[in-house]
Amino acid sequence: MTSNTRDKPYRQPTGGWGSIKSLGKHITRQRAFASGPGLFRDHNKTGGYMCTSCAWAKPGKPHAAEFCENGAKATFWDLTPKRTPPEFFAAHTVTELLTWSDYDLENQGRLTHPMRHDAASDTYVPVSWSDAFAEIAAGLKAHEPDDVVFYASGRASLEASYMYQLLARLYGTNNLPDSSNMCHETTSVALPESIGTPVGTILLEDFARSDCVLSFGQNVGTNSPRLLHELQKLRERDAQVMVFNSLRERGWEEFVNPQYPGQMLTNRPTRIATQYYQPRAGGDIAAMMGIAKALLAWDDEARASGAERILDVDFIAGHTHGFDAFERQVRAADWAGIVAISGLPRPALEAAARTYGAARSVIAVYGMGLTQHRLGSDNVQMLINLLLMRGNMGRPGAGICPVRGHSNVQGQRTVGIAEKADLVPLDRLAAQYGFQPSRKDGMNTVEVCEAMIDGRARAFLGLGGNFLRAVPERELMEQAWAKLDMSVQIATKLNRTHLVTARTSFLLPTLVRSEIDEQLSGPQIVTVEDSTTCIHASRGKFRAASPDLLSEPAIVAGIAKAALPDNPAVPWDAWVADYALIRDAIEASFPEDFRDFNGRLDQPGGFPRPVAARQRKWETDSGKANFLCPRALSADAGAGEGADILRLITLRSNDQFNTTIYGYDDRLRGIHGSRMIVMINTDDRIRHGIAKDGMVRLTTAAQDGVFRSLGGFQAIDRDLPPGTLAAYYPECNALIPLWYHDEKSKTPAAKSVPVRIAAD
Template sequence: MTVKKYKGSAGGWGALASTTRHLVKSENITRNIRNLLKTNQDQGFDCPGCAWGETEEPGHFRFCENGAKAVNWEATSRRVTPDFFARYPVGWLRQQSDYFLEYQGRLSHPVRYNPQTDHYESISWDDAFSLIAKHLQSLDSPNQAEFYTSGRASNEAAFLYQLFVRAFGTNNFPDCSNMCHEASGVALKQSIGIGKGTVRIDDFEKADAIFVFGQNPGTNHPRMLDTLRKAARRGAAIVTFNTLKERGLERFTNPQSPAEMLTGGATTISSHYFTPKLGGDMAVIRGMVKALIAMDHSAIEQGKGSIFDHDFIQAHTQGLEAYLAEVDATDWSLITEQSGLSQQDLEYAATLYRHSERVIITWAMGITQHKHSVNTIQEIANLQLLFGQLGKPGAGLCPVRGHSNVQGDRTMGINEKPTSAFNQTIEATFGFTPPVPHGHNTVQAIKAMLAGESKVFIGLGGNFASATPDTRLTQQALASCDLTVNIATKLNRSHLITGKDSLILPCLGRTDVDLQRSGPQSVTVEDSFSMVHASGGVVESDTAEMRSEPAIIAGIANATLGNHPVDWNWLIEDYDRIRDLIAKTIPGFTDMNQKLKQPGGFYLGNSAAERIWHTDSQKAAFRAHPLPTHLLPANLRELSDDPVFVLQTVRSHDQYNTTIYGFEDRYRGISGERKVLMINPTDIEALGMAPGDRVDVTSLSADGEKRTVYGFKLVSYDIPAGNIAAYFPETNPLVALDSVGDLSDTPISKAIPIVLSPSQIDEERIDLSPY
């Protein structure tokens, strides 16, 4: 392991060098160069990485460094064949790192676990489908099965999946969005009547100010940096609130700008950068609003009139008085204590906001993975409503979804809580009555499997065992199932946590040509800005026995239900037929096949952006919430005599979700190891330790269970005192299953109370694999 402060900007030559290294690692250099030129282009494929949208600017590459990693990682020539599984028992594979598992290459054939030999063995597709159908049909209730979805699934796959599962008879749809932006959906539906962001990507070209909360675009959605760069260069204020100092939000060199690359130039991204405490963002917004109210009173007293948009407030909102009373009752001492920022800092941020006519507020999981995330997002919405910042160009609310098509999956009906309107449409279109009772989200699904109430788990993509909280209990839950099925492109941790029976079904990726009876097929995805566009694979390679996700779902559905409520196999012959059903069922998709022919796809629209409010009152709602009394519950703070820190889990730069591409976190200056804790140097000194010392990390939870991870190295870092950052999935075992956000059930991965102790494991015996 090496730790060396990174002095360069984000992007630049470092990004190009990294892209080149991953091209070489793919063992498919020439073909993958061609693939990258087709990434996010018309007549190309959608990047399997993030959900950031595209501008209509011609003549530019539309991939970033981490997008290139995702493409190279997927389009490798390496294959995991039945011979591979014959060589390596599951018990041995379970001891390997996540990086090792996925580096072996693409899964090539369907396989079934043999517990007698501890090996996966070949199985035909027909036999695999029959086995799944047998298990599903033998359940006492459809509610004993869990149907998980990863955000990488296409609209077509997600639509078929939800139709099959509802025809089967359950709403058990645990979904990756339960673990990331669930709070955004819940909060925004209550506040503005729709659970999506209100801005389009060209709004960033018109904004006077962009307030960025709780995100690291340099690693998680790097194409956003080019959008922010353009805004900064034309003079927009970019005001960042993020606990960690992230290089991508400080300086960026655009690899597609010859002038910047040759001169070493860089654009300053954030004009102002604040580092609040973990969980202190609601207090940040509350402090800004309190300062703005004082400015409003002063302006009125001076005869200048109110600074708020009262015409908008009167015509489009309700609940203002109760909200203003709540703000007035909030003391500055609580605001500054929780936020970790001074009153002067917050008043200055408020002044920047006040003097900006058009404001976008954007956020990611640094906001959504807290206990009070829903309230925090509604506080953000409250601020925007005060100034009428919804429904006008260059302004609005922008949750940045992490994974390509995680938003589209929800649009297609992957939702454990379907609306009555959605159910009525399904019944009218397909002639069966879908289940009404709410199903399980991700945390509820884990609990149901642990309790023996759910006996079958089917995962459409993803890495459930690593992505979810409370790793030990999650693995125990999967292992207790009668059947686990994983539909995947690559081997991962979840495939090694087998039920009594277990299948791995290899699927095509975004880059692969999907050839069905009518010819090559395209699928569709929805980005963070509600744009829907086509994605067609371009890689004609040895895909062996891989099948497309829609074809696999249709195969399972046909084996389980026959031709009810549709002829599944007929639909797979031509995906236009699936899209015709989507057009009949999902609002905004009328004439879908025709609309997809236009360059860039089509816009679904956004009711709140049109100032139409689908709330109970038919108006946007100010939601009045008190600040939390304490960021950590008092009973947890009293569980230990040792100093209690607050830990957040983060990605490294060589990572996307649970996929580990390598061991270099370039912008943070850390390489060679992932078992590290980024901690304030004064905290290291107060512990009587030194940078590089190894510690064991134990979380504090209300259930009294001891959750510990071992042998983590201390790294001195620019982070507020009392706060710590570490990588996931290595620290997911610390997140208690019951530690979830209010109203969202999202695991609280950004505010884990922990204590540290000198490691009881010798340096030579430190296990650097995840668990």
Template sequence: MVGLSAASEGSQMSKSEESSQRPDTPHYENATGGWGSLKGVSRILVDQKPSPGVFHTLMRQNKPGGHMCTSCAWTKPAQPHLFEFCENGAKATIWDLTRDRCTPDFFARHSLAELRGLSDHELEKTGRLTHPMRYDPSSDRYIETTWEEAFAGIGAKLRELDPKSAVFYLSGKGSLETAYLYALFARLYGHNNLPDSSNMCHETTSVALKKVIGIGVGTCVLSDFDHCDLILFFGQNTGTNSPRFLHTLQTAKERGCKMITFNPIRERGLVEFANPQNPAQMTVKPATRISDIYLQVRPGGDIAVLAGLCKRVLELDAERGGQILDRAFIEEHTTGLDELMARLREVSWEEIEKESGLRREELNEVAEIYATSKNVIGIYGMGLTQHVKGWLNLAMFVNLLLLRGNIGRKGAGISPVRGHSNVQGQRTVGVSEKPENVPLDKLAELFGFEPPQEEGRSTVDLVEGLLDGSVRGLISMGGNLARAIPDRARAEEAWRNLDLNVQVATKLNRSHLLPGQATWLLPCLVRAEEDMQAAGPQVVTMEDSLSMIHGSLGKREPASPHLKSEVTIIAGIAKAALPPNPKVKWDEWTGDYGLIRDLIEATYPDKFKNFNGRLFTPGGFHRGNSARDREWKTESGKAQFTAPESLTALGESPEGEEVTLITLRSNDQFNTTIYGYSDRLRGLSGARDIVLINPEEMARRGLSEGQLVTLECAVEDGAERVVRGLRVVPYDLPDSCVAAYYPEANPLIPVSYHDELSKTPAYKGVPVRIHADGAVR
């Protein structure tokens, strides 16, 4: 049952009234972290009953020479804490190391039709997959097969297909070694159809930042947080998505750094934090207040916020005799300021207030703080990237930072916080549908072939290809792609028309229950498990959000002797599908991943110099960042100011009966993995089929708490998109918007409704209508 959270869990949990949620709606009165996190981890321990070795794994987690967590991409410090994992990281590791097993006997007892009746949570709770399986249409069951038969069958099917009709998807948890070989396999096969999870979350970062500062990643490193005076947060939920970051924020706060947050929802991680590793804070010491100011911007209103801040900073500069702008930096390193200033003069404060949902006085206060802060870091998440004009959100954020030279120096910069642990690194080593982002000439030289030059399919293109039938084959390396994509309900029907469907996974999920004509389910190791190959235990590597490269060494006994690593699976399929090439040495690379890292270094020598020699550098090694060095690899050769053509990031502002839908993740969730039904940090529990809406909006629409409603997508393109049976829950949200859980609300997101430049789906800003359940017109 959805309701208010439990009572106080300790005296350190007192509320910060200035930043607290309205008391007449469900809320969590306690600080993020603290006893609540310990209880959350304990619940998963009891539920999953992992082997005793899990505690040894957790003690090694995110430490030099240890195992790198799969639950987020936040950086790992050179001097780790005793426990260098958070609630989310512990849940992910415990979930991986469960004692439960999903064996061939389980599949013999259950048809896929029966399994489709289970929830996402129930499917994953069946445990670790143990054997390679092949779908048998006559019985509607998976049946056990051998690896040899699987590789041969998949290879034969791939040889029958037009390479352009096949898509190779990669989850963001795959290592750099996996990503490099996977991308090489795709190009040797004949396509650049290499979507990954970045397409659905931070591809906007890759495109927009590259456009305005010349590199598609953030510019900060961990030490910058020791020198910043102000941190601006936009659309990022630290407490749920990257809780270890809270340690860094707490340290910054303790030395006097100010923090200001813009987000439609008051997320507890950016309100208060009680450090579970601080005995005083767990008993008598108050929680750390994180945000000095917390402003609930309207969904899509961030462009207006940033326009208002830039407008006021320019006004302050004029009022104070030119003492605010960093004119030397602007003159030497930027272009386009005159166009931005002219546009902002045209924009009225009435327009800014309307689109942002905030008052001029509030924005003026923030602008004053920004204008008098020496070093400023801008943090953002998918609240900025997953919009139709997400790229403009980021360009406007860069505008604000450029005005005072806050990119390319110590203690300042722009810093996206990504989710999947290696989603940024996969792009670095060649997983991209855009051939211009990959050194194809190097690949041609190294491996003696002509790489395809045609742009490949993104995730949006994959979904469109499923719907129109042009995608005939899919290999999905990890993840739960069928649940993560937009237009999910429509795509699921088309999924079954595939000639080839290969799913590489650790646990059963919804994507595995949509078989094509030929379907295989292949189990792989998790990162915490020992990867034993011919040369001995293997190290894998990943890149975090701050462009640091880390080695990871698993030591747990694999869940089954029949598991293979992702590297081995890729090599096995590739050998069966491709003609022999003396320069392509799948067996040697599988036996020693150090040889793959040598190939990565040869392909990207400027980023991976002495790669094998730096695997376990404390804190990782930095792969370099041109914008951090104030080298602007843009068309103009300078950092680009951008004049906004719009003050809203929404493709369509809500009108009449319409409201804007925001999709959310709970703190009992990692992407599409649902650990349980607690959303403790929002004061919610017991159900995921809910829709959040503020009490005034409920009254205007004649809705009552607990009422069942249907959400209908208001984008008019001839397709019906509805989600039924959602229970109304009053919540502290801005007017004219509702919130619902991802991935349950994904059927409402049209595949065509995405960022204009990157094709990132607009999960944070789709117009919908609310109807009494079943009353869709």
């Protein structure tokens, strides 16, 4: 084992004293002590600020501490007194900074001044806001609109996102990819085909009415820890929690709630998962097919004996379409193939079917373990099929729950951040603002990458994010990025994307959500949408990191006023002075979703957008919920098959959020000191001739003329299904081919990358 890596399996529960100790370490490391009281007073509370980390729901009656470990880390990260001022850039060339780690770059602290890259000195130098806006405008005017990309990360508010998409469309393009293209775009494509909505159907209160949760491909302990509160209450009334996840995660196993003093004192955990299944990477469709097959067999027995049916035949007859074809496919599926592809024995799948079939109301939770596959859409739709078989859709305590990542990634799509023209009310925008928007679809994230590599994309504007670390095909993308004419990054901290410079590159520093946003009319409110479609107001409470920062709406307006012809129908200055006017404009553009927007800002728990499927109204072509047949049992069929090929799952550690690395401790997996590790089944390690804790190299198994290989990994034995590896994102993105994505949504298939492993 290398000297900086410690591997010690974590035996303690999720939450509990381990989380408390971690918070102490991170608040000290970031010297963010002033933010501590606000976590209890204001974090995810009505009248306070909404977390910039995940998008999990905020209850109407919040806990005393309505934050999780990762949400607190995000707050410390945002509110650190550390700064990255012009003097820092004067002391370090871009070439030098490119050798720094992701952690070290962001750990320098908050950006304080607008900066422009100076090629002669290879440094970033200060630039005034007015000069930056003028130069950016000149760059935009020099290009055809469809050669320019307007990318959005999932942290921007509804107000900033609405202005940003309007800027792009007034400029003349629908090139509005966003971070959802890389994670839950599969959801946005698959769910409308099945049930007529691109979002989940459950509300937070549904967990109190459910007697079973079925989870696929979601690590609750790291990705949505506050969900554990609902799961704990569910378990206290002896409801069932069935988990399908390739890697055993502590969050699904045991939880000690820091809100419960008695539980903290005894350290006696709540057992969360009542059944835990570990399918092979790409084996979820097969696992669900096995459950469906067992349900049909059980229903046959019930029908033959005159017992109560297992299938909800009335719901199927009255509310669904396509069941007969789906039933034929399930009956024809061979158990041998199901077992081989899923990696799960038939009795285990039959036991899962019994538990599911005995439950009255079931919520299905899923994450990117389903969406990031070649047949990710089929994964999601197969899970919907299971719910439809038992009528678990559109009634209390039942439904589908995709768990989103970034805190407003779902909301951005709601207010128009979308590259597909038919997802946006263009006729309404045209009438509202007196222009003719382009009706041509723009580019999604994968298509943007293709256009950059081909030289067709010439300029990139980023509303947050770390694009080059988040996308696949890193080597080719960094080479292509350096050939861009212009890169504009609206950001809070320095990251690698800022250092792979275009011919002209700007860093535009902005406020974070927890900071006071003071404009002409006073402190402003922004809004976000959580995973359950509820809209929440957010009020900053902390002093800005620098007097030279502008808010995201002010930056978007500054670019728009400099780059676009004057349009009296678009009151950029008035919007920046008073964000309530932006919300009035959003309501005018999206009246069904944002009725009485300003009047409902402080509704406890947020106000929900209408979702027709909640009322069993199906906005599909058939007018019903659709059973859809998966195209294969393997979610990655036909890609990289062979005895020597393994499937790599990329995942986050406990010390990161997306591309932001807070540290090198993946406490819940017991890995400390390094991110260059690969988790492997012991038998696979021995079969491939790798020493225990040995160093290895991963090479993508693809015959496409591009060699993708990364070395310097340490192999660590873990309880994984045979043929499955796990390693960290974003380091392993360089192994993912750009073409390796969900066939419908083009979401990168990062949860089952075919690789070969060898000693390094």
